Amino acid sequence: MAATRRATSGTPELETPANGVSQLDLITFFHKNAVHELVVVEIAPGLYRIEAIIAWRMGRWTLMGARGPRNFRSLDNLAKHLKTMGLGRTVTRLELLP
Numbered sequence: 001m002a003a004t005r006r007a008t009s010g011t012p013e014l015e016t017p018a019n020g021v022s023q024l025d026l027i028t029f030f031h032k033n034a035v036h037e038l039v040v041v042e043i044a045p046g047l048y049r050i051e052a053i054i055a056w057r058m059g060r061w062t063l064m065g066a067r068g069p070r071n072f073r074s075l076d077n078l079a080k081h082l083k084t085m086g087l088g089r090t091v092t093r094l095e096l097l098p
Contacts, residue, residue, distance in 0.1 A: 014043055014071075020064035021052060027085055029054055038092045040078060045097065048072045050082075 021029075029035045034055040041049050049071055051060040063070045072078040082092070 014069070017051075017060075017062040017069055019057075019059055019061045020069070021054070021061040022064055023070075023085070026052060026061075026063060030085065030087055030090065035087075035090050038082070038087065038090055040075075040092065040094045042094075042096045043071070046073060048075060048078050050078070 026035070029052070035052050036055060037053040039051045039053070039060065041051055043049050049069055050063040052063070054061055072081065
């Protein structure tokens with residue numbers, strides 16, 4: 001009997017970002033007013049990621065979770081997450097796929 005292979009989960013294989021920041025560090029940067037801008041990036045259809053532009057660090061810094069980059073399946077969940085983090089008056093920009 002031939003072995004069958006299960007289909008992978010609905011999450012596509014995505015590259016791991018070079019720069020990562022934990023949620024605790026990001027909240028600390030919010031309190032220090034070091035976050036210039038938050039960018040919500042659509043990395044796949046219906047899959048979103050938060051990237052921050054921080055004052056004294058070069059480039060974009062991706063919000064990381066326990067298993068890698070923190071991905072959101074809907075903008076509603078992402079908006080709730082941002083409200084609980086207390087981002088205040090930080091500029092938030094949305095980048096969608098073409």
